[in-house]
Amino acid sequence: MLTIRSLVDVGSLGLRVLVPGGPAALDEPLRWLHTTELLDPSTYLRDRELVLTNGLWHDGANAAEFVANVARARGAGIVFGLRRVTPETPPDLVAACGRAGLPLVELAITVPFTELTRRAATELAGERQRALVDTVRRGNDLAAAISRGAGATGVLKVLRRDHHLPLAVIDRMGRVLAADGVEPGAETARRVAEGLKRHPPPLRLELGDGQGEAVLFLVNTLAGADAALVCLAPLDSLGDAEREALTQAAHYLSLEVARTELMRAIESRFAHELLEMILSGSRAQGEVAARLESFGVRPDGPLAVLAVAARGEVPADAALAERVGEFFPAEGTPAVVIGGSQDVVAIFPWAEDADALPALADRLLTAVGRAGSAGATVAGLGGIAEGSRGLRLPLRYARDACQVLRRGAGRRIAHFTDLGSHRLLLGAQDDETRRRFADSVLGPLRAHDAERGSCLEATVRAFLANDGRWAETAARLFVHVNTLRNRLAKVAELTGHDVTTTEGRVDLFLAVEADALGRH
Known part of the structure; x- marks a missing residue:
């Protein structure tokens, strides 16, 4: 990295530090070198540029004014080039730099400014080459991670190899798709999801409750900002290399998120078609069995059906279906989970007695509640079907029971037959x-x-x-x-x-x- 210190350390340049400036001022990255003999170079000077001068402005001028002008333009420091007529750096310039906290370096008479500029150009070219090599290498590693199926977790591992930052990938539904170096809580995920729904989404996001600031690097798909690569650190703490790496990774994550969303859409369509096949009766029984097998559920054994919904008129959303879908793998049970507008249906193998089904439903509702369900949830039980051919009536019973429970304020779990004779009569109708x-x-x-x-x-x-x-x-x-x-x-x-x-x-x-x- 090109800094004042890196130039001073080159012995052949003959540089001598007269004023070190503020803390770490010698180690701040330089943008470039700017040669000037104007008393006020601020119009042409960019921030973090190192000023090179022979002091021609000094005759009859105030050194403090020159230093103030350089500081106002946020110059990185001053290099004073000695000449035969000025064999030493003017004391008033040294004093002014000391008061302003601006680094001052002396250049020997025998070394021209062009030599200093040539050295800076060489260092910057090396930096850019290294940055390009890093970008290409990181791009190859990110592409390899995605092609291997490592997903968002693999992308974060590539980033964390070079940059030890607290990172997470969170989508618009508040789902944490991956995390490394941090465990974002439900409230953090909710705030990120809300941020992604704004137009446009913010770059900086206050997390509240004393958690500080997060930086969002948008993961865009055809549908817009579907997710974000979230760095749980202030934006000001990130260097240029870190921001570039995070931006690059966000582009690669776009491919992964789009692929994941496409797979979810295909699975959802297949699941809804399965629901329609079951409700259509015996005409599609062969297809029902095949479809269940494609979801990893054996169609020739006992199958249980339950439906879950939020109490009241709250519609079922993708987040509820996601939480129900996460529950069954955690239980070691394959299941088909189908999210609808009013409820979420689950069909899964059940080798135990029907009396044990309410206990599983209770565990499910507890897990959904811990995951941040908006309001109380209820579960309607449809009973046990002896194979795929018997699913139609349990499916209807489960959904009807769920609709009855969500309108009441009492029990959370019930079989349709527990809810009154008039409901049995209605449930027997299509x-x-x-x-x-x-x-x-x-x-x-x-x-x-x-x-x-x-x-x-x-x-x-x-x-x-x-x-x-x-x-x-x-x-x-x-x-x-x-x-x-x-x-x-x-x-x-x-x-x-x-x-x-x-x-x-x-x-x-x-x-x-x-x-x-x-x-x-």
Whole structure:
């Protein structure tokens, strides 16, 4: 690296340090050398350039003014070249540099500035050659790591070989794809994910809670900034070589992240097709077995089905499917995990008794919660199928049970048969039948609400949720009881189902439940 010290150490140049300047000033990297005889060279001087002068400006001028001008332009220091008429460095220049903390070096009369410049050019050329060689070597190593399938972890190992920095690769979903030299927590991953969703994403990111600053080197794919190479160190602490290496690695990570996302997309498509095959019935049973085998799940043994979702109206996201997918390998169990808009379904071999399934579901929900699930999660159990041909009913039971659990505030895990006789009746019907029934009963109310701006469907739901108690329902809706009676009379007129009769109330209740089960 070209520094004042590296030039002084070349004995043939005859340089002598008169003022060392501030701490480590002699070891700061130099941009170049600038020869000038102007009293104020600041207009032409770039930062970290070393000023070479014979002091022609010194006749009748103040040395302090010259030093101040060099310091203002952030010059790296001054080399004063001795001449026959000035056989020693002016004392006022030495004093001014001392006060300003600016390095001052004396050049012997016998050595021209061109010799100093030639030496600097040689050093800089060597630096650039070494940097180019390092870049090529690192590029080869990064390409080799990715081609061997080492992935993001292999890329970080290449970086850490030369630069001992705390590094992680985190994507837009807050998933830590790799880490080396640091173990980023869930909060750090969340903040990085939020940063990546900004337009444009920040280069510097405050982590909060006294954790300091992280630097994001964006990993861009066709979809934009899908991930970041995160250096958990302040940007100002990174040298030029480190920034160049991190930027280069981020480009290579783009290939790896794009490949990973493509594989996830292919797996997700195959998994969703498997779900459709199972629900379609016996017509696709041969394909179901083959598809299960492609996921590493034996189709001819006992298979368990469960569905997981966040409680309430929170939609299932890719992060929930990811956490469920991570759980089964940790359990040593192959599984097909299928993420949908409302729930995440898992199909996996199960050699134990069905009574042991709730314990596994409990461990799963605990693991998902530790991984940072947004809100409580629930799990619906579908039971055990004897091979791939029996998966259709357990799959429907698991998803229906999950939908019932997510709307309540009680238990977190249940089999569909534990949730009431009316749900068993609805569960025995296919999705299309349930939808047609719900639409036939609730459709007239929705049409009336859309046309008149009324809220008849919401009134029915509130009345049923309050177990048919008139006063409580009216209070919940902030209306008079007579208004409630008028609304429900209109419901009876439109649908033919009167809530004051057992038959009418049951039909409306079943329609509401069928509508809820049909949303997954």
